[in-house]
Amino acid sequence: MTTTAAVDQVFLLIIAISVALLLLVTGLMLWFVVRYRRSRHPQAEEVKGSTALEVAWTLIPTLLVLVMFWYGYKGFEFLRRPPPGSLEVTVTGRMWDWGFEYANGKKSEKLFVPLGRPVKVNLRSVDVIHSFYVPAFRVKEDAVPGQESYLWFKPQSMGPADIFCAEFCGERHAYMISQVIVMEPAEFERWLAAPSPTEMSGTEAPSAADAAREVMEEWGCFACHSTDGTESVGPTLKGIWGRTVTVIAGGQVYELKSDEAYLRKALLKPSDELVKGYDDLMPPSELTDEQMSILLEYLKIL
Numbered sequence: 218m219t220t221t222a223a224v225d226q227v228f229l230l231i232i233a234i235s236v237a238l239l240l241l242v243t244g245l246m247l248w249f250v251v252r253y254r255r256s257r258h259p260q261a262e263e264v265k266g267s268t269a270l271e272v273a274w275t276l277i278p279t280l281l282v283l284v285m286f287w288y289g290y291k292g293f294e295f296l297r298r299p300p301p302g303s304l305e306v307t308v309t310g311r312m313w314d315w316g317f318e319y320a321n322g323k324k325s326e327k328l329f330v331p332l333g334r335p336v337k338v339n340l341r342s343v344d345v346i347h348s349f350y351v352p353a354f355r356v357k358e359d360a361v362p363g364q365e366s367y368l369w370f371k372p373q374s375m376g377p378a379d380i381f382c383a384e385f386c387g388e389r390h391a392y393m394i395s396q397v398i399v400m401e402p403a404e405f406e407r408w409l410a411a412p413s414p415t416e417m418s419g420t421e422a423p424s425a426a427d428a429a430r431e432v433m434e435e436w437g438c439f440a441c442h443s444t445d446g447t448e449s450v451g452p453t454l455k456g457i458w459g460r461t462v463t464v465i466a467g468g469q470v471y472e473l474k475s476d477e478a479y480l481r482k483a484l485l486k487p488s489d490e491l492v493k494g495y496d497d498l499m500p501p502s503e504l505t506d507e508q509m510s511i512l513l514e515y516l517k518i519l
């Protein structure tokens with residue numbers, strides 16, 4: 218069974234019970250209105266209790282609620298137990314995009330998965346609470362900073378499925394969109410084995426700029442920064458090297474010339490020196506030393 222079928226079954230069951238009750242209550246109401254209308258039944262009557270009726274309308278709804286609980290619980294259990302042999306992917310939520318990482322270190326911007334194999338998504342967040350939501354697979358789970366959570370699903374057909382963030386997480390929450398891309402298993406294995414551009418070496422080495430942009434995509438920098446001069450949540454990184462920046466630090470406002478030391482600090486401890494006119498929204502980056510030097514080289518030539 219798939220998560221989609223599991224959720225839909227319970228959903229349909231609850232809808233069916235609800236519709237049956239709605240029809241029953243509405244039907245009885247109309248019947249009473251007609252049958253006991255004033256012209257036909259001018260004298261109001263006092264009705265004394267009926268034990269059989271009271272037992273019935275206590276027992277039947279209790280049973281119905283227990284049935285809903287039972288199937289709901291079974292479905293919940295099913296959703297909490299990823300099948301053995303699931304493909305594990307670590308998903309990181311951050312303001313404001315999703316990052317995907319596979320067991321072999323491969324990283325991507327979208328969730329690539331093979332057809333027919335269950336996928337276990339291990340969720341984490343580096344800043345605030347996000348919620349990983351894939352409507353097509355009927356799964357949704359919060360990504361909470363400092364906590365691991367997970368969900369699983371099994372893609373049964375080709376074609377992309379949308380991923381949303383379902384927990385309001387700030388200014389660009391609505392842009393926190395990605396996709397599940399389902400591939401033929403063989404094609405997926407090839408994709409997974411191919412190194413990301415940043416890991417390439419030797420003759421295939423990509424240009425320094427490509428490597429740097431790859432790093433920036435991996436860490437979600439483009440969610441807040443442009444490299445073409447447009448302002449976004451953060452200042453544009455175009456011409457960042459050597460430009461005069463007005464910063465606020467410890468209540469002091471001063472100007473400085475952007476150099477390597479400044480940029481390093483801006484990346485590692487963004488809250489220490491805030492660029493004037495911007496909010497303290499940038500997460501401290503967890504770049505590796507190698508990524509840091511790739512990035513710094515790139516910022517010099519932007």
Ligand SMILES: [Cu+2]
Nearest residue numbers: 347382386393
């Ligand atoms: Cu979010």
